[in-house]
Amino acid sequence: MIEFTLEGVRENTIMTATTAPTTAIRPFRPEFSDEELAELRRRISTTRFPEKEPVDDNSQGVPLAASQALARYWADEYDFGRLEERLRAVPHFMTEIDGLDIHFIHVRSPHDDALPLVITHGWPGSIVEMLDVVDPLTNPTAHGGRAEDAFHVVIPSMPGYGFSAKPSETGWDVPRIARAWAELMNRLGYSRYVAQGGDWGALITEVLGAQAPDGLAAIHTNMAGALPPEISKALATNVLGAGDPAPTDLSDDERRVYDRLNFFYTKGVGYALEMGNRPQTLLGLADSPVALAAWMIDHDAWSLEDIRQAFVEKHPVGNLNRDEVLDNVTLYWLTNTGVSSARLYWENKLGFFDFKGVKVPTAVSVFPNEIYPARREWAEQAFPNLMYFHQVGEGNHFAAWQEPGIYTNELRAAFKSVRTS
Amino acid sequence: MSTITQSAVDIRPFHIDVSDAALENLRQRISATQWPENETVADQSQGVPLAAMQNLASYWASEYDWRNVESRLNALPQFMTEIDGLDIHFIHVRSRHEDALPLVINHGWPGSIIEQLKIIDRLVDPTEYGASASDAFHVVVPSMPGYGFSGKPTSTGWGPERMGRAWAELMKRLGYSRYVAQGGDWGAFVVDWMGVQALEGLAGIHTNMPGVVPADIDKASLAGEPLPDGLSADEQRAYAQLIRTYGQVEYAKMMAARPQTLYGIADSPVGLAAWLLDHNDAKGQPAGAVAAALDRSASDTDELTRDDILDNITLYWLTNTGVSASRLYWEYHGGFFNVKGVSVPVAITVFPDEQYQAPRSWAERAYPHLIYFNEVDKGGHFAAWEQPQLFSEELRAAFKTLR
Numbered sequence: 001m002i003e004f005t006l007e008g009v010r011e012n013t014i015m016t017a018t019t020a021p022t023t024a025i026r027p028f029r030p031e032f033s034d035e036e037l038a039e040l041r042r043r044i045s046t047t048r049f050p051e052k053e054p055v056d057d058n059s060q061g062v063p064l065a066a067s068q069a070l071a072r073y074w075a076d077e078y079d080f081g082r083l084e085e086r087l088r089a090v091p092h093f094m095t096e097i098d099g100l101d102i103h104f105i106h107v108r109s110p111h112d113d114a115l116p117l118v119i120t121h122g123w124p125g126s127i128v129e130m131l132d133v134v135d136p137l138t139n140p141t142a143h144g145g146r147a148e149d150a151f152h153v154v155i156p157s158m159p160g161y162g163f164s165a166k167p168s169e170t171g172w173d174v175p176r177i178a179r180a181w182a183e184l185m186n187r188l189g190y191s192r193y194v195a196q197g198g199d200w201g202a203l204i205t206e207v208l209g210a211q212a213p214d215g216l217a218a219i220h221t222n223m224a225g226a227l228p229p230e231i232s233k234a235l236a237t238n239v240l241g242a243g244d245p246a247p248t249d250l251s252d253d254e255r256r257v258y259d260r261l262n263f264f265y266t267k268g269v270g271y272a273l274e275m276g277n278r279p280q281t282l283l284g285l286a287d288s289p290v291a292l293a294a295w296m297i298d299h300d301a302w303s304l305e306d307i308r309q310a311f312v313e314k315h316p317v318g319n320l321n322r323d324e325v326l327d328n329v330t331l332y333w334l335t336n337t338g339v340s341s342a343r344l345y346w347e348n349k350l351g352f353f354d355f356k357g358v359k360v361p362t363a364v365s366v367f368p369n370e371i372y373p374a375r376r377e378w379a380e381q382a383f384p385n386l387m388y389f390h391q392v393g394e395g396n397h398f399a400a401w402q403e404p405g406i407y408t409n410e411l412r413a414a415f416k417s418v419r420t421s
Numbered sequence: 422m423s424t425i426t427q428s429a430v431d432i433r434p435f436h437i438d439v440s441d442a443a444l445e446n447l448r449q450r451i452s453a454t455q456w457p458e459n460e461t462v463a464d465q466s467q468g469v470p471l472a473a474m475q476n477l478a479s480y481w482a483s484e485y486d487w488r489n490v491e492s493r494l495n496a497l498p499q500f501m502t503e504i505d506g507l508d509i510h511f512i513h514v515r516s517r518h519e520d521a522l523p524l525v526i527n528h529g530w531p532g533s534i535i536e537q538l539k540i541i542d543r544l545v546d547p548t549e550y551g552a553s554a555s556d557a558f559h560v561v562v563p564s565m566p567g568y569g570f571s572g573k574p575t576s577t578g579w580g581p582e583r584m585g586r587a588w589a590e591l592m593k594r595l596g597y598s599r600y601v602a603q604g605g606d607w608g609a610f611v612v613d614w615m616g617v618q619a620l621e622g623l624a625g626i627h628t629n630m631p632g633v634v635p636a637d638i639d640k641a642s643l644a645g646e647p648l649p650d651g652l653s654a655d656e657q658r659a660y661a662q663l664i665r666t667y668g669q670v671e672y673a674k675m676m677a678a679r680p681q682t683l684y685g686i687a688d689s690p691v692g693l694a695a696w697l698l699d700h701n702d703a704k705g706q707p708a709g710a711v712a713a714a715l716d717r718s719a720s721d722t723d724e725l726t727r728d729d730i731l732d733n734i735t736l737y738w739l740t741n742t743g744v745s746a747s748r749l750y751w752e753y754h755g756g757f758f759n760v761k762g763v764s765v766p767v768a769i770t771v772f773p774d775e776q777y778q779a780p781r782s783w784a785e786r787a788y789p790h791l792i793y794f795n796e797v798d799k800g801g802h803f804a805a806w807e808q809p810q811l812f813s814e815e816l817r818a819a820f821k822t823l824r
Binding site for chain 1: 454455456457458459460461462467468469470471474573574575576577639640643644645646667668669670671672674675676677678679680681682683684685686687688689691692693694695696698699706741743744745748751
């Protein structure tokens with residue numbers, strides 16, 4: 001008889017306080033056991049790989065050489081203690097919101113009048129994406145900024161991600177997460193705050209901006225939902241390659257954006273479609289560390305190439321180096337959240353890049369290697385109260401993670417007018 | 422002719438011999454599976470349910486015996502021959518009736534030659550199954566490139582058109598100057614493309630997943646547009662079935678775009694199993710017949726059983742062909758159910774639980790030389806596997822006029 005162990009609640013890491021009221025905020029300490037780290041390493045070392053792809057580029061997915069280089073570094077050189085150490089450098093908390101335990105990092109700035117800021121990560125990201133911006137944002141004078149640039153920073157883990165609990169029923173979609181963040185900021189005593197995000201974090205931040213709860217002063221997005229409806233429709237109906245052609249009235253610049261998105265929709269978005277429809281079928285993400293890693297680094301063509309370079313040519317682009325990438329994958333593995341994180345796609349009913357009906361003042365930073373670079377004219381339509389729009393020089397989809405310096409400067413500049421108003 | 426060329430067309434006997442170590446490693450991996458939590462729904466709408474997978478894995482690791490199907494396969498004459506630079510594995514069973522009609526049967530994804538195991542004897546030896554000697558076929562069942570024991574392509578280009586040409590070469594090499602071809606799923610694409618190319622010796626094809634959808638309807642259904650005007654009742658039903666099907670092919674979209682990223686189907690047995698189980702038919706996703714088989718330990722009527730399902734999955738595992746099989750989706754750019762332009766005689770059987778039921782009106786337009794069209798009352802996407810008796814009867818009837 002074979003016994004199967006279910007990876008359930010991580011009792012060793014969650015400090016339960018059964019007598020506390022449900023709005024209590026409990027300290028939380030990330031902790032990984034030697035046994036689970038050894039098991040992870042064992043699994044990486046015994047990976048069974050498929051044969052090499054029959055192409056010389058990334059066009060069939062994560063190349064065998066890249067996944068093997070990743071597995072080799074992960075098993076042989078990666079410091080399995082570093083994730084816990086990095087995480088413990090910041091204060092973590094847990095609080096129950098809307099029936100679910102929500103994990104978050106909360107760092108108050110030494111400058112008391114700092115602007116409270118909630119930052120939301122995306123998929124395949126986590127709080128690891130934001131670890132290197134916490135200090136520059138909270139303690140700007142130590143990082144080339146001024147005291148009046150300071151933020152109090154709150155970085156929650158989305159439901160089903162990282163140390164937050166995994167929903168056991170349906171309904172944790174983007175609007176519900178946004179409402180939970182408003183409650184979180186309220187519970188932390190922030191009566192006036194701003195919000196920021198990319199990827200799912202952008203959707204959550206923008207939907208929060210549409211909900212416009214009391215206290216939300218403004219938002220910043222680095223993946224703006226600013227795709228005009230007629231373009232969005234043409235792209236969405238072309239997923240199987242049979243939709244209408246691009247709208248004919250596009251300018252050359254707009255056409256370039258359209259072509260880039262069309263490539264993503266027809267050649268790159270397969271993982272999102274599968275997660276959107278069959279997340280539970282992706283058992284390989286729970287059972288195989290290399291499968292999880294490959295699935296996660298194949299987010300989009302631009303970031304995959306950056307990460308491939310980091311592992312194969314040992315030439316990271318920006319801060320997105322091997323250790324950063326593996327810290328994030330290791331967190332997913334140790335929390336067994338490959339499938340639970342995928343469910344957010346199943347829950348979602350919103351167009352990734354569609355207008356979300358944002359009402360509050362909005363700031364947009366456009367990183368050049370994002371899935372699509374939002375155009376200012378489009379952003380002006382999407383965000384009636386557009387207070388800041390800036391195209392930066394470097395960076396891909398993982399803006400905060402890859403270019404923490406640029407990202408920090410953007411947030412300082414973007415929210416400047418909110419502080420003085 | 423040089424000796425090198427001579428040896429390349431050699432047909433070598435082939436025998437399956439899986440090591441005990443490979444089977445033990447598989448059992449270890451299944452037993453050590455790290456599972457995710459339960460899905461957040463009470464049905465199959467998020468994918469293959471956890472409980473079903475855990476039940477299957479428990480049986481797979483502790484009770485299932487690969488050696489049974491290995492013996493059944495090895496009881497059949499199997500061969501290997503190099504075609505177009507690649508080793509092609511195939512089963513070849515000649516009928517004792519010398520004037521039998523040569524037939525090449527092409528499996529699909531997530532299938533293999535195991536789909537055909539229950540029909541071979543029925544086709545080769547019809548008098549044992551209530552049919553007459555004049556119904557006999559000489560049966561050839563190749564494994565597609567990248568599937569089963571065939572070689573895995575190391576360069577691009579092995580789509581259905583090229584496979585069709587390889588099968589024509591195979592039949593020629595076996596000495597069959599006039600033959601017919603049959604297929605469902607990818608096998609249907611391959612036989613359609615054989616028919617488009619009107620390959621030498623190809624007398625006709627039978628398909629159980631025909632490509633008959635008119636161009637304008639095909640485009641509208643792929644784009645998810647509302648029901649077009651002017652369709653008959655059968656056509657409206659087919660349109661609704663196409664729309665439903667295109668909402669259940671995300672796995673295909675993923676494999677078509679990023680097959681190499683699917684490391685989980687090479688490294689995790691349960692990852693592979695769930696991926697292979699999650700193909701839809703009209704009854705659901707996973708297919709109704711497959712879902713039912715997971716609870717069936719035996720069948721007097723040759724319906725699908727749990728062992729059948731695991732035979733197929735285990736073959737994929739042991740040959741490590743999860744990813745190589747997926748590449749066929751990447752290679753293909755020819756459309757799913759659209760009209761391909763077949764010129765040879767075509768026979769069609771419409772099974773009720775197939776992804777869509779091809780209307781006769783469309784079939785007559787799609788295949789100018791339609792020699793047979795029949796709607797049967799049971800069976801689905803894996804027709805030969807699910808309903809071997811009915812399927813065999815269909816092939817006998819379908820090809821009668823081509824003998």
